[in-house]
Amino acid sequence: MKKYLYLQDGTHFEGIAFGADTEIAGEVVFNTSMVGYQEALTDPSYANQLLTFTYPLIGTYGIDLAQNQSTGVLAQAAMVHTLENEPGPDGLTLDAFLKQYHVPGIHSVDTRALTKHIRQSHTMQAVLLNAPLTSDFDTTYQQLFAQCKKHPQLGHSTYPAKPHAGTTPHVVMIDFGTKKAIIDSLTDFGCEVTVVPYTADLAMIKNLHPDGILLSNGPGDPADYDVLPLIQALEHLYPTAGICLGHQILALANGAKTQPMAYGHRGINHPVHAADSLHAIITSQNHGYMVDPASLTNTDLVVTALEGDDGTIEGLAHKWLPMFSVQYHPEANPGPHDALGFFTQFKQLMEKKVAAHA
Amino acid sequence: MPKNQNIHTIAVIGSGPIIVGQAAEFDYSGSQACLSLREEGYRVVLINSNPATIMTDDDIADKIYLEPLTLDSVSAILEKERPDALLPTLGGQTGLNLAVALDDAGVLARLHIQLLGTGLATIHQAEDRQEFKQLMETLHQPVPESLTVHDLPAALQFAQRCGYPVIVRPAFTLGGTGGGIAHNEAELKKIGQRGLELSPNTECLIEKSIAGYKEIEFEVMRDAAGTTISVCCMENLDPVGIHTGDSIVVAPNQTLDDPTFQRLRAASLQIVSALNIQGGCNVQLAQDPASDQYYIIEVNPRVSRSSALASKATGYPIAKIAAKIAVGLTLQEIQNPVTKTTFAAFEPTLDYVVAKLPRFPFDKFVTADRHLGTQMKATGEVMGIGTTLEEALLKAVQSLELDAQMQTTLLPKTTPSHAELVAALEHPTDLRLFYLFEALHQGWSLEEIQAHTQITLFFLHKLQHIWATLVGLQTGTLTAAKAVAANQLGFTAKMIAQAADTTAEVVAALLPAPVYKMVDTCAGEFASQTPYFYATAFPGENESQPLGNSILVIGSGPIRIGQGVEFDYTTVHCVQAIQTAGYHAIIVNNNPETVSTDFSISDKLYFEPLTTESVMQIIDLEQPLGVIVQFGGQTAINLTKSLVANGVKILGTSLAGINQTEDRHEFEALLAQLHINQPKGDTAMNLQEARQIAPVVGYPVMVRPSFVLGGRAMAIVHNEAELAEYVQKAIAAAPHQPILIDHDVQGMECEVDILSDGQDVFIPGIMEHLEGAGVHSGDSIAIFPPQHLTAAQQDQIIATATAIGKAVHCVGMMNVQFIVADQLYVIDVNPRASRTVPFMSKVTGYHLAKLATNLILGKTLADLQLPIGCAKAPAGVAIKAPVFSFTKLPGMATGLAPEMKSTGETIGLAATYPQAMQKALFDSYHCTLPQAGDILVCSAEPAAPLKAQLTQAGITIQVFAGTPPTAKPWAVLNLDAHQNTASPLNYYALSHQVPLFTSTATISGLLAV
DSSP: OOOEEEESOEEEOOOOEEEEOOOOEEEEEEEEEOOOOHHHHGEEEEGGGEEEEEESSTTTOOGGGGGGGSSSSBBBBOOOOOOOOOOOOSOOHHHHHHTTOOOEEEOOOOHHHHHHHHHHHHHEEEEEEEEOOOOOOHHHHHHHHHHHHOOOOOOOOEOOSSSSSOOOOEEEEESSOOOHHHHHHHHHHTTTTEEEEEOHHHHHHTTTSSSSSEEESSSSSSGGGGHHHHHHHHHHSSSEEEEHHHHHHHHHHHOOOOEEEEEEEEEEEEOOOOETOOOOOOEEEEEEEEGGGGGGSSEEEEEEEEETOOEEEEEESSSSEEEEESBBBBTTTTHHHTTHHHHHHHHHHHHHHHHHHH | OOOOOOEEEEEEEESSOTTTTOTTTHHHHHHHHHHHHHTOEEEEEEEEEEOOOTEEEEEEEEEEEOOOOOOOHHHHHHHHHOSEEEETTTTTHHHHHHHHHHTTHHHHTTTEEEEEEHHHHHHHHHSSSHHHHHHHHTTOOOOEEEEEESHHHHHHHHHHOSOOOEEEETTTGGGGTOOEEOOOOHHHHHHHHHHHHHSTTSSSEEEEEETTEEEEEEEEEOOTTTOOOOOOOEEEEETTSOOGGGSOOEEOOOOOOHHHHHHHHHHHHHHHHHHOOOOOEEEEEOOOOTTSSSSEEEEEOOHHHHHHHHHHHHOOOOHHHHHHHHTTOOOOTBBOOTTSSSSSOOOOOOEEEEEEEEEOOOTTTTTOOOBBBSOOOSEEEEEEESSSSSHHHHHHHHSSOOOHHHHHHOOSSOOOHHHHHHHHHHSSSHHHHHHHHHHTTOOOOHHHHHHHHOOOOHHHHHHHHHHHHHHHSSSOOOOOHHHHHHHHHOOOOHHHHHTTSSSSHHHHHHHHHOOOEEEOTTTTTSSOOEEEEEEESOOOOOOOHHHHHHHHEEEEEEHHHBBBTTTHHHHHHHHHHHHHOOOOEEEEOOTTSSSTTTTSSSSSSEEESSHHHHHHHHHHOOOSSSSOOOSSSSHHHHHHHHHHHOOOOSSSSSHHHHHHHHHHHHHHHHHHHHTBBBBOOOSSSHHHHHHHHHHHSSSSEEEEEHHHHTTTTTTESSHHHHHHHHHHHHHHHHHOOEEEEEOOSSEEEEEEEEEEESSSEEEEOOEEEEEEETTGGSSSSSEOOOOOOOHHHHHHHHHHHHHHHTTOOEEEEEEEEEEEEESSSEEESSSSSSTTTTHHHHHHSSSSHHHHHHHHOOOTTTTOOOOSOOOOOOOSSEEEEEEEEEGGGGOOOOOOSOOOOOEEEEEEESSSHHHHHHHHHHHHTOOOOOOOOEEESSSOOOOOOHHHHHHTTOOEEOOSSSSSSSOHHHHOOOOOOSSTTHHHHHHHHHHTTTEEOHHHHHHHHHHHH
């Protein structure tokens, strides 16, 4: 069966359908990683995005459900050059996995041409159809998007710390659509984690007696989240850290601005270095918005890390509050484990406060 | 970090002559690194004894020493040049060993020479088995358990403790002979005993076997600031047990999920950081397919064959960046030369698949043991790039130039029995890919194949996909849809036609033109200008826009016996001359080890098979002004006819001229017309005809197939009894082609390269061979200028070569080979640049390939200020000597014969003939000139003239009695007609590092020096 991809600017691609036979709408983006397709597809930050993989062979080692980063496939669609039907450890293929989660895919697409188009014309809206587009794009997009818009299921549960030398701080994670790996990393580092939705109120969070607050990753425009008063209150009360969208929201809460990027950073090969250092690490990234450097001027934020190629802000810290954040994904999954130091740093931040209280 | 301002001159040691395991990749990495250092403003002094390299070109370094790579020789150069620093990690193991020797000898300290890049302590830590093991323990990185034993009980005890299977590695045996895998106590008793007996010091390493694990390699870069990146991860299709140089390798990794991949990446980066590497480093790991367990196999703390492959696979130039790191720059400040908009501190990402296939020499070394193991045996490699693994793999198969039938049917040439097939799968040889297809052909299930091979199912699925497609083509009628689908998986029109029993033309008409995609290191994320392209039959956007005003140069493909790095040299020079002349130069080649496939060399690089089909597709797109075939060895020449048939304009000597030299009958007619002598000969199509012809031309006769390389299947036959064997071999080497049978004239062999504008001929000089015509010219010691030819003989050679050049209207260059006997005979003309071009270019100062390119582009000799006739020889003497890789290829025939055996060459340059010969011997036969008191161990009593010569020189002759001599001899001379590396005398010589000679002429010639 054929499948049809139409972009907002009129460009279209034809390919072959796989996964679910549904039609969807969303924002078209590309990811340059050569491994970790499953982690990406289940990353809630990809919610409402049609995910193009630049690496041509996707599905080469199947699916291992234990690696899911959330309760489902949050990406709207998988768009690949060649679909591989290799089974995972339990016999599950990518195709079957997408069918199971009602997510459509398209293969036999010149994904390099599509990627270059996104690079040149920037991230834009798209629809993925089972038949050629007959009505106008905007109408189709709006109709479809209204039906298929996804909201990450937000957590509200507690995870015990795993055996680890040292303290066992209690982290309350403000969930905007977190990846499972962030929770796993925190518990691996000996933290007890309580996940609460970003809609939780201050009193409820206070009642949990956190040693620290972590703002998770999540999809979309950080400015769309109505949480700044809560965050402002929390960062004055507890050591606070943010990852990806959490970083952007912390920036907003401290008076900075965010802005959309041309085509974002989505891959696992992004160099990041401390603002004053020649030592870089390679990081996993997935963001389409960034903190506007000019907007930091009258804030109490300082830039702690930058992307090596385009100089995007990759890390912020507060001048006097125990708060810091990173734009990249230290929890990896997918991606390199070069940035795990983030969790050590967060733990140290909480321990200092714990020590101060004692 | 700013670059090091305290140093000005940097010495670089090359890797010397090419041997199995150390090939053209070091010319690529070395020349890139030298240019990179010069770009930063340093003065570079280069030492290398291999003349057939780009790195020894004038414009690569500020000062070049074509000198032996011995401690004395290099010390003397350093003494004279007083460099501030030495960069030791670019010249393979040879360069590294020399750096260690220089340090041990105190030379570096005495001359205050600083070592750049990765330090010697690190190198020792990575290469010393014990130190490495300790470091891995400290880092909690697992290595397979192992124990060195000197008796069987110790081996059994170890195996009992760590569990079977275990690998037995006998110490100091030739190419690891005598080793093996023991699955139980009984097997260990047998293999262990044999290993201990074979080892000269009764020593074996017993190692827990991880054979069957997935073999994974990481190419890692690290700078002085500690930034560590993985440039490329490669996965071997062959599981652990086969040397990675002999393995089928794909990039990127295919079957590792993210947690596994990141675990191995993190381990590699941790090790590289702990070793404090500053530059490039290769880490090899083994991954258990059934669990999370992995092991570190080894670490190579330098640029390597794998780093060359990774550079070509990703576009990220590892050697170039490693050189910049060595002088203190950090990855974050070094620009990514591919995108020019980003930096070197990132990890390349591919949006295509790469498959590397090794090229083995067994088509020529038919007696050598073809089984693959931990000792590398390949001489070269090819790389295929595609958008699917199937396409990449089949493109690599097309690039092999192995056997047209196998490359088309994908099956071995003879159908194996079940037992043979099982053996071929369990004990793989160079032909394993074809045997895997054979198993599919015979209906084996993938599970069965996996049980016998341990190859990951994903790869077997890919092979099955290819095979099912082939079967689909064989069944029913060929539809356009079927042809297109097969084409998208990498099937060529020729393959489709063969399978569907039709013609390639019919199929070609069904197929759309391929599109070309760019290799850009970043999967299209950033705009790049890299002129590096590959074709895919998958429909989509074509990214390669025709250059216009372009000339296309055909490269020489994989390095093999008879067609080595020298043709990469000539290809690169041709391209440079084209560019200087104001045209765009386009290269087509498929060898990832070479300089010519570096995207910065040409205006556009197409990394494609060198087949008519692939080349024509490029020509159809680019519409070049013409194609040059003279610099890509026989590979390019063999394409000429079909390109002309497709209406392509060949620049330089015309096809008619080429045929006059390549077609036996035309060649005979040409020589007869010019009154030039040729050894009496005739052609036969079968054995019966050969039996009639041989006595007429007169025994001994030389038997050889036409249109093959490097004397393949060529032999001297002394009587009718021997004739059948060699005629059959010749028929097998070139089916349906005539067999050439010539009288074998005894005399001195000489050769010249000629340059011509179609009117006049220029000859840079005459080379005289130490050995006679019975020894392939590539295996002979060549001497320039001639030491034993009379002026009259030289004049006749010049006149004869000139006459041939004029008669065939040579435009560009040719190579003419002679025998000087009772009269002058011409034995061969190659209508192209020959093996001797780099040697003669460096010795005479005439850049022959560049000059020839200018002639091809329409210049005259006068335009180039070249004289007519022979150039005046410069002062001094130059010797080109062969280098063999006998120790790497157990079982191969060792006797020098018309079939070429050497893998590389070295140069000796000096004021006098004896000095030059001595220098050439250092890196070729690894010996000094014979002196009074030396011992020569012979297989039998030498013939009277040689015996007299030896006696007169005061050299003791010992006839080998089967037991090793008590005193270490100067050399061994094996005169047996049938001999190989396993012959007791040769085995003794090769395993005790005693120089091995097999030709009376060589010894006699050396005594006469």
